[in-house]
Amino acid sequence: MADHVRDLASLREATERLLTAVAKLNNDSVAEPSRLPGWTRGHVLAHLSRNADALVNVMEGRPMYASAEARDADIDRDAPRPLDIQLSDVRDSAARLQELWAASTDWSRTVELRNGVTDAASEVPFRRWAEVELHHVDLGIGYELEDLPAEFTEREIAFLANRFTGHPEVPPTVITDSTRAWSTGREAAEPEVTVTGPAPELLGWLCGRRDGAGLDVSGGALPALPPL
The missing domain is CATH 3.30.1050.20 (Nonspecific Lipid-transfer Protein; Chain A)
Known part of the structure:
Protein backbone atom coordinates (compact mmCIF):
# COMPACT_ATOMS: atom_id res chain seq x y z
CA MET A 1 0.00 0.00 0.00
CA ALA A 2 1.21 3.49 -0.80
CA ASP A 3 2.53 5.73 1.95
CA HIS A 4 -0.45 8.07 1.88
CA VAL A 5 0.80 10.09 4.87
CA ARG A 6 4.00 10.97 3.02
CA ASP A 7 2.06 11.68 -0.18
CA LEU A 8 -0.37 13.97 1.63
CA ALA A 9 2.54 16.00 3.00
CA SER A 10 4.09 16.24 -0.47
CA LEU A 11 0.73 17.25 -1.92
CA ARG A 12 0.36 20.06 0.63
CA GLU A 13 3.82 21.36 -0.29
CA ALA A 14 3.03 21.19 -4.01
CA THR A 15 -0.28 22.99 -3.53
CA GLU A 16 1.34 25.80 -1.55
CA ARG A 17 4.05 26.09 -4.20
CA LEU A 18 1.41 26.47 -6.90
CA LEU A 19 -0.66 28.98 -4.91
CA THR A 20 2.41 31.10 -4.19
CA ALA A 21 3.32 31.17 -7.88
CA VAL A 22 -0.21 31.89 -9.09
CA ALA A 23 -0.61 34.74 -6.59
CA LYS A 24 2.03 36.65 -8.58
CA LEU A 25 -0.21 36.71 -11.66
CA ASN A 26 -2.95 39.21 -12.48
CA ASN A 27 -6.37 39.01 -14.07
CA ASP A 28 -5.00 39.51 -17.59
CA SER A 29 -2.38 36.77 -17.29
CA VAL A 30 -4.92 34.31 -15.88
CA ALA A 31 -6.95 34.84 -19.06
CA GLU A 32 -3.95 34.09 -21.30
CA PRO A 33 -3.43 30.70 -22.97
CA SER A 34 -1.88 27.91 -20.94
CA ARG A 35 0.31 25.22 -22.48
CA LEU A 36 -2.73 22.95 -22.85
CA PRO A 37 -4.45 23.36 -26.24
CA GLY A 38 -7.66 25.34 -25.99
CA TRP A 39 -7.27 26.11 -22.29
CA THR A 40 -6.41 29.40 -20.65
CA ARG A 41 -4.62 29.49 -17.31
CA GLY A 42 -8.06 30.03 -15.85
CA HIS A 43 -9.18 26.69 -17.28
CA VAL A 44 -6.22 24.95 -15.61
CA LEU A 45 -6.98 26.54 -12.24
CA ALA A 46 -10.69 25.77 -12.54
CA HIS A 47 -9.86 22.16 -13.37
CA LEU A 48 -7.66 21.84 -10.28
CA SER A 49 -10.48 23.14 -8.09
CA ARG A 50 -13.14 20.91 -9.58
CA ASN A 51 -10.78 17.91 -9.53
CA ALA A 52 -10.37 18.35 -5.77
CA ASP A 53 -14.15 18.33 -5.35
CA ALA A 54 -14.39 15.31 -7.65
CA LEU A 55 -11.94 13.41 -5.45
CA VAL A 56 -14.11 14.22 -2.43
CA ASN A 57 -16.89 12.46 -4.37
CA VAL A 58 -14.59 9.49 -5.00
CA MET A 59 -13.60 9.15 -1.37
CA GLU A 60 -17.25 9.36 -0.27
CA GLY A 61 -18.39 6.70 -2.72
CA ARG A 62 -20.10 8.91 -5.29
CA PRO A 63 -19.31 9.16 -9.03
CA MET A 64 -16.25 11.30 -9.61
CA TYR A 65 -18.14 13.51 -12.08
CA ALA A 66 -21.82 13.52 -12.98
CA SER A 67 -20.74 13.11 -16.61
CA ALA A 68 -17.90 14.07 -18.94
CA GLU A 69 -20.10 16.87 -20.27
CA ALA A 70 -20.78 18.21 -16.77
CA ARG A 71 -17.06 18.11 -15.95
CA ASP A 72 -16.20 20.14 -19.05
CA ALA A 73 -19.07 22.57 -18.51
CA ASP A 74 -17.98 23.28 -14.93
CA ILE A 75 -14.43 24.03 -16.06
CA ASP A 76 -15.65 26.33 -18.87
CA ARG A 77 -17.98 28.10 -16.42
CA ASP A 78 -15.25 28.76 -13.85
CA ALA A 79 -12.35 29.55 -16.20
CA PRO A 80 -13.11 33.30 -16.74
CA ARG A 81 -13.14 34.18 -13.04
CA PRO A 82 -10.71 36.80 -11.71
CA LEU A 83 -7.48 35.82 -10.00
CA ASP A 84 -8.63 36.30 -6.41
CA ILE A 85 -11.61 33.99 -6.88
CA GLN A 86 -9.49 31.38 -8.68
CA LEU A 87 -6.96 31.42 -5.86
CA SER A 88 -9.62 31.11 -3.16
CA ASP A 89 -11.27 28.23 -4.99
CA VAL A 90 -8.03 26.29 -5.48
CA ARG A 91 -7.12 26.83 -1.81
CA ASP A 92 -10.57 26.06 -0.38
CA SER A 93 -11.24 22.99 -2.53
CA ALA A 94 -7.80 21.59 -1.64
CA ALA A 95 -8.54 22.19 2.05
CA ARG A 96 -11.87 20.34 1.79
CA LEU A 97 -10.10 17.36 0.30
CA GLN A 98 -7.32 17.41 2.88
CA GLU A 99 -9.87 17.61 5.71
CA LEU A 100 -11.70 14.58 4.35
CA TRP A 101 -8.46 12.64 4.06
CA ALA A 102 -7.51 13.59 7.62
CA ALA A 103 -10.69 11.87 8.82
CA SER A 104 -10.30 8.80 6.59
CA THR A 105 -9.55 5.48 8.24
CA ASP A 106 -9.81 2.71 5.65
CA TRP A 107 -7.03 3.46 3.20
CA SER A 108 -6.99 -0.11 1.89
CA ARG A 109 -10.46 0.04 0.34
CA THR A 110 -10.95 0.22 -3.42
CA VAL A 111 -12.41 3.40 -4.88
CA GLU A 112 -13.72 4.15 -8.36
CA LEU A 113 -12.31 7.04 -10.35
CA ARG A 114 -13.22 8.32 -13.80
CA ASN A 115 -14.17 6.03 -16.71
CA GLY A 116 -14.46 2.98 -14.47
CA VAL A 117 -10.85 3.09 -13.30
CA THR A 118 -10.41 1.68 -9.80
CA ASP A 119 -7.55 2.02 -7.34
CA ALA A 120 -6.74 1.67 -3.67
CA ALA A 121 -7.75 4.72 -1.64
CA SER A 122 -4.13 5.01 -0.49
CA GLU A 123 -3.05 5.71 -4.08
CA VAL A 124 -5.39 8.66 -4.61
CA PRO A 125 -3.23 11.29 -2.83
CA PHE A 126 -0.43 10.55 -5.30
CA ARG A 127 -2.84 10.93 -8.19
CA ARG A 128 -3.84 14.35 -6.85
CA TRP A 129 -0.18 15.24 -6.33
CA ALA A 130 0.38 14.49 -10.02
CA GLU A 131 -2.52 16.76 -10.98
CA VAL A 132 -1.07 19.66 -9.02
CA GLU A 133 2.54 19.23 -10.19
CA LEU A 134 1.86 18.68 -13.88
CA HIS A 135 -0.77 21.40 -14.15
CA HIS A 136 1.60 23.81 -12.41
CA VAL A 137 3.92 23.15 -15.34
CA ASP A 138 1.00 23.56 -17.77
CA LEU A 139 0.40 27.10 -16.50
CA GLY A 140 3.62 28.21 -18.21
CA ILE A 141 4.68 30.56 -15.43
CA GLY A 142 8.27 29.43 -14.87
CA TYR A 143 7.79 26.02 -13.24
CA GLU A 144 9.20 23.34 -15.53
CA LEU A 145 9.49 19.56 -15.55
CA GLU A 146 13.08 19.99 -14.39
CA ASP A 147 11.76 21.73 -11.25
CA LEU A 148 9.60 18.81 -10.15
CA PRO A 149 10.70 16.91 -7.03
CA ALA A 150 12.94 14.00 -8.02
CA GLU A 151 10.81 11.54 -6.05
Whole structure:
Protein backbone atom coordinates (compact mmCIF):
# COMPACT_ATOMS: atom_id res chain seq x y z
CA MET A 1 0.00 0.00 0.00
CA ALA A 2 1.21 3.49 -0.80
CA ASP A 3 2.53 5.73 1.95
CA HIS A 4 -0.45 8.07 1.88
CA VAL A 5 0.80 10.09 4.87
CA ARG A 6 4.00 10.97 3.02
CA ASP A 7 2.06 11.68 -0.18
CA LEU A 8 -0.37 13.97 1.63
CA ALA A 9 2.54 16.00 3.00
CA SER A 10 4.09 16.24 -0.47
CA LEU A 11 0.73 17.25 -1.92
CA ARG A 12 0.36 20.06 0.63
CA GLU A 13 3.82 21.36 -0.29
CA ALA A 14 3.03 21.19 -4.01
CA THR A 15 -0.28 22.99 -3.53
CA GLU A 16 1.34 25.80 -1.55
CA ARG A 17 4.05 26.09 -4.20
CA LEU A 18 1.41 26.47 -6.90
CA LEU A 19 -0.66 28.98 -4.91
CA THR A 20 2.41 31.10 -4.19
CA ALA A 21 3.32 31.17 -7.88
CA VAL A 22 -0.21 31.89 -9.09
CA ALA A 23 -0.61 34.74 -6.59
CA LYS A 24 2.03 36.65 -8.58
CA LEU A 25 -0.21 36.71 -11.66
CA ASN A 26 -2.95 39.21 -12.48
CA ASN A 27 -6.37 39.01 -14.07
CA ASP A 28 -5.00 39.51 -17.59
CA SER A 29 -2.38 36.77 -17.29
CA VAL A 30 -4.92 34.31 -15.88
CA ALA A 31 -6.95 34.84 -19.06
CA GLU A 32 -3.95 34.09 -21.30
CA PRO A 33 -3.43 30.70 -22.97
CA SER A 34 -1.88 27.91 -20.94
CA ARG A 35 0.31 25.22 -22.48
CA LEU A 36 -2.73 22.95 -22.85
CA PRO A 37 -4.45 23.36 -26.24
CA GLY A 38 -7.66 25.34 -25.99
CA TRP A 39 -7.27 26.11 -22.29
CA THR A 40 -6.41 29.40 -20.65
CA ARG A 41 -4.62 29.49 -17.31
CA GLY A 42 -8.06 30.03 -15.85
CA HIS A 43 -9.18 26.69 -17.28
CA VAL A 44 -6.22 24.95 -15.61
CA LEU A 45 -6.98 26.54 -12.24
CA ALA A 46 -10.69 25.77 -12.54
CA HIS A 47 -9.86 22.16 -13.37
CA LEU A 48 -7.66 21.84 -10.28
CA SER A 49 -10.48 23.14 -8.09
CA ARG A 50 -13.14 20.91 -9.58
CA ASN A 51 -10.78 17.91 -9.53
CA ALA A 52 -10.37 18.35 -5.77
CA ASP A 53 -14.15 18.33 -5.35
CA ALA A 54 -14.39 15.31 -7.65
CA LEU A 55 -11.94 13.41 -5.45
CA VAL A 56 -14.11 14.22 -2.43
CA ASN A 57 -16.89 12.46 -4.37
CA VAL A 58 -14.59 9.49 -5.00
CA MET A 59 -13.60 9.15 -1.37
CA GLU A 60 -17.25 9.36 -0.27
CA GLY A 61 -18.39 6.70 -2.72
CA ARG A 62 -20.10 8.91 -5.29
CA PRO A 63 -19.31 9.16 -9.03
CA MET A 64 -16.25 11.30 -9.61
CA TYR A 65 -18.14 13.51 -12.08
CA ALA A 66 -21.82 13.52 -12.98
CA SER A 67 -20.74 13.11 -16.61
CA ALA A 68 -17.90 14.07 -18.94
CA GLU A 69 -20.10 16.87 -20.27
CA ALA A 70 -20.78 18.21 -16.77
CA ARG A 71 -17.06 18.11 -15.95
CA ASP A 72 -16.20 20.14 -19.05
CA ALA A 73 -19.07 22.57 -18.51
CA ASP A 74 -17.98 23.28 -14.93
CA ILE A 75 -14.43 24.03 -16.06
CA ASP A 76 -15.65 26.33 -18.87
CA ARG A 77 -17.98 28.10 -16.42
CA ASP A 78 -15.25 28.76 -13.85
CA ALA A 79 -12.35 29.55 -16.20
CA PRO A 80 -13.11 33.30 -16.74
CA ARG A 81 -13.14 34.18 -13.04
CA PRO A 82 -10.71 36.80 -11.71
CA LEU A 83 -7.48 35.82 -10.00
CA ASP A 84 -8.63 36.30 -6.41
CA ILE A 85 -11.61 33.99 -6.88
CA GLN A 86 -9.49 31.38 -8.68
CA LEU A 87 -6.96 31.42 -5.86
CA SER A 88 -9.62 31.11 -3.16
CA ASP A 89 -11.27 28.23 -4.99
CA VAL A 90 -8.03 26.29 -5.48
CA ARG A 91 -7.12 26.83 -1.81
CA ASP A 92 -10.57 26.06 -0.38
CA SER A 93 -11.24 22.99 -2.53
CA ALA A 94 -7.80 21.59 -1.64
CA ALA A 95 -8.54 22.19 2.05
CA ARG A 96 -11.87 20.34 1.79
CA LEU A 97 -10.10 17.36 0.30
CA GLN A 98 -7.32 17.41 2.88
CA GLU A 99 -9.87 17.61 5.71
CA LEU A 100 -11.70 14.58 4.35
CA TRP A 101 -8.46 12.64 4.06
CA ALA A 102 -7.51 13.59 7.62
CA ALA A 103 -10.69 11.87 8.82
CA SER A 104 -10.30 8.80 6.59
CA THR A 105 -9.55 5.48 8.24
CA ASP A 106 -9.81 2.71 5.65
CA TRP A 107 -7.03 3.46 3.20
CA SER A 108 -6.99 -0.11 1.89
CA ARG A 109 -10.46 0.04 0.34
CA THR A 110 -10.95 0.22 -3.42
CA VAL A 111 -12.41 3.40 -4.88
CA GLU A 112 -13.72 4.15 -8.36
CA LEU A 113 -12.31 7.04 -10.35
CA ARG A 114 -13.22 8.32 -13.80
CA ASN A 115 -14.17 6.03 -16.71
CA GLY A 116 -14.46 2.98 -14.47
CA VAL A 117 -10.85 3.09 -13.30
CA THR A 118 -10.41 1.68 -9.80
CA ASP A 119 -7.55 2.02 -7.34
CA ALA A 120 -6.74 1.67 -3.67
CA ALA A 121 -7.75 4.72 -1.64
CA SER A 122 -4.13 5.01 -0.49
CA GLU A 123 -3.05 5.71 -4.08
CA VAL A 124 -5.39 8.66 -4.61
CA PRO A 125 -3.23 11.29 -2.83
CA PHE A 126 -0.43 10.55 -5.30
CA ARG A 127 -2.84 10.93 -8.19
CA ARG A 128 -3.84 14.35 -6.85
CA TRP A 129 -0.18 15.24 -6.33
CA ALA A 130 0.38 14.49 -10.02
CA GLU A 131 -2.52 16.76 -10.98
CA VAL A 132 -1.07 19.66 -9.02
CA GLU A 133 2.54 19.23 -10.19
CA LEU A 134 1.86 18.68 -13.88
CA HIS A 135 -0.77 21.40 -14.15
CA HIS A 136 1.60 23.81 -12.41
CA VAL A 137 3.92 23.15 -15.34
CA ASP A 138 1.00 23.56 -17.77
CA LEU A 139 0.40 27.10 -16.50
CA GLY A 140 3.62 28.21 -18.21
CA ILE A 141 4.68 30.56 -15.43
CA GLY A 142 8.27 29.43 -14.87
CA TYR A 143 7.79 26.02 -13.24
CA GLU A 144 9.20 23.34 -15.53
CA LEU A 145 9.49 19.56 -15.55
CA GLU A 146 13.08 19.99 -14.39
CA ASP A 147 11.76 21.73 -11.25
CA LEU A 148 9.60 18.81 -10.15
CA PRO A 149 10.70 16.91 -7.03
CA ALA A 150 12.94 14.00 -8.02
CA GLU A 151 10.81 11.54 -6.05
CA PHE A 152 7.69 12.64 -7.88
CA THR A 153 9.33 12.43 -11.30
CA GLU A 154 10.57 8.89 -10.70
CA ARG A 155 7.22 7.69 -9.38
CA GLU A 156 5.23 9.33 -12.17
CA ILE A 157 7.48 7.75 -14.80
CA ALA A 158 6.85 4.37 -13.17
CA PHE A 159 3.10 5.06 -12.99
CA LEU A 160 2.85 6.03 -16.65
CA ALA A 161 5.09 3.19 -17.83
CA ASN A 162 2.79 0.80 -15.99
CA ARG A 163 -0.25 2.45 -17.57
CA PHE A 164 1.01 1.64 -21.07
CA THR A 165 2.18 -1.87 -20.17
CA GLY A 166 0.36 -4.43 -22.28
CA HIS A 167 -1.06 -1.80 -24.64
CA PRO A 168 -1.24 -3.39 -28.10
CA GLU A 169 -0.33 -0.15 -29.91
CA VAL A 170 2.87 0.45 -27.93
CA PRO A 171 5.86 -1.71 -28.91
CA PRO A 172 7.83 -3.46 -26.15
CA THR A 173 9.93 -0.63 -24.78
CA VAL A 174 12.58 -0.05 -22.15
CA ILE A 175 12.73 3.46 -20.71
CA THR A 176 15.89 4.48 -18.91
CA ASP A 177 17.67 7.52 -17.51
CA SER A 178 20.89 5.46 -17.52
CA THR A 179 20.46 4.79 -13.78
CA ARG A 180 16.96 3.33 -13.55
CA ALA A 181 14.91 1.44 -16.09
CA TRP A 182 11.22 0.80 -16.64
CA SER A 183 9.45 -1.49 -19.12
CA THR A 184 6.26 -0.70 -20.99
CA GLY A 185 4.27 -1.61 -24.09
CA ARG A 186 2.95 -4.94 -25.26
CA GLU A 187 4.57 -8.11 -24.05
CA ALA A 188 7.47 -9.67 -25.95
CA ALA A 189 10.50 -11.81 -25.20
CA GLU A 190 12.85 -8.92 -25.92
CA PRO A 191 12.24 -5.16 -26.03
CA GLU A 192 12.04 -3.69 -29.51
CA VAL A 193 12.85 -0.13 -28.52
CA THR A 194 15.01 1.50 -25.87
CA VAL A 195 14.36 5.13 -24.96
CA THR A 196 17.09 6.92 -23.01
CA GLY A 197 17.25 10.42 -21.58
CA PRO A 198 17.09 12.60 -18.49
CA ALA A 199 14.18 11.82 -16.20
CA PRO A 200 12.34 15.13 -16.91
CA GLU A 201 12.51 14.46 -20.65
CA LEU A 202 11.23 10.91 -20.17
CA LEU A 203 8.35 12.17 -18.05
CA GLY A 204 7.55 14.91 -20.55
CA TRP A 205 7.26 12.37 -23.35
CA LEU A 206 5.21 9.89 -21.29
CA CYS A 207 2.71 12.51 -20.12
CA GLY A 208 2.41 14.27 -23.47
CA ARG A 209 4.12 17.50 -22.42
CA ARG A 210 7.15 17.05 -24.72
CA ASP A 211 7.66 15.49 -28.13
CA GLY A 212 10.64 13.31 -27.21
CA ALA A 213 13.16 15.37 -29.19
CA GLY A 214 15.49 15.32 -26.18
CA LEU A 215 15.57 11.52 -26.02
CA ASP A 216 17.83 8.93 -27.62
CA VAL A 217 16.05 6.00 -29.25
CA SER A 218 17.52 2.68 -30.36
CA GLY A 219 15.88 -0.37 -31.91
CA GLY A 220 13.25 1.57 -33.80
CA ALA A 221 11.33 4.83 -33.82
CA LEU A 222 10.14 6.62 -30.72
CA PRO A 223 6.81 4.94 -29.86
CA ALA A 224 3.66 6.97 -30.37
CA LEU A 225 1.82 6.87 -27.07
CA PRO A 226 -1.98 6.80 -26.76
CA PRO A 227 -3.67 9.80 -25.11
CA LEU A 228 -3.85 9.67 -21.34
